[in-house]
Amino acid sequence: MLVENKKRNKQYSENISIKSKASKPVVENLEYENIQEDKSDHKYTNMGQVLINLNVSEANILNYSNKIVNQIIADSKDMAWNDFFYWLDARFSWVFAHSINVAVLSVMMAVKRGCKKEELECIALGGLLHDVGKLLVPASIIQKKTSLDDEQMSRVKEHCEHGMSLVEGCGLSDNCKAIIIQHHERLDGSGYPFGLKSDDIHPYAKIAMIADVLDAITSYRPYRPAKSAFKAIQIIRDEGDKFSAEYVSVIERLLGEQST
C-alpha cells in the first residue's frame, strides 16, 4: 500500500482544493477522481507501527491508548471528518503517521492524568486531526527537504487556522477543535496563531503540544536524524516555561528508563 500511495502521490497537483460543507467535507480536484473509488477500502499506511522508536515503560497504557485511537479511526468511517484521514494519509502519509503518534501519546498522558473514556476519545480525535490544515498548505512546502524561508514558514503556520476552516460544520466538539487551533500555542505566549498564554490554553492542547513536539523530535526528517526520547525530553525541558511541567513529567515517566 505504501508503494501504491507513492505512485498515487505523483498524480497530485499543487492546486488541491479541499473545503468542508455543513454536512460532509468535499474534495474538489479532478486529478483525485480516479482514486476516490477505493476510499472506503483504504488501509492506512502506518497503522501498527505507532511509537516503534520509543520505549514505553507501561505497555498496558500504550496498548489501551492504541486501542482507543484505532477505534476512533474505525468509528469515523461514516463521519464527516473521515475523508480527512484518507487525504492526509494519501497526500502526506508521514503527517498522518505523525498524527496517529500524537493521538496515542496524548491519550497516554490523559490516561495517566485520570481522564474518562469520553475525554480520551475526544483527545484521540483531536490528535488525529491536529495537522489537518496542512492539506491546504502547498505540498512543495510540506515535503521540502531543506529548511524553510520566512515566507514558507508563515504558510506552514497557517495550518492551525486552515484546520479550523476545514472541520467547520463537521460536528466536532469545541474541546476537540481546541487541539487543532491551539497545539502550537506555548504557555509563555510565544506560540501561534494567537500567542495565547497558559490560562487561556485548553488543557487538551497543553497535552497535544508536548506529544506533537516529542513525536517530531523522535522521528526522522529528511534534513535531520531522529533523536532519542531522552534527548527530546531534555529539549522540551530546556524550553522552560513553554510547556506544562506537570504534563512533561507525565510523559517522562511514561517513557520510562530510556528517558531518565
Ligand SMILES: [Fe+2]
Ligand atoms: Fe501542527
Ligand SMILES: [Fe+2]
Ligand atoms: Fe503536528
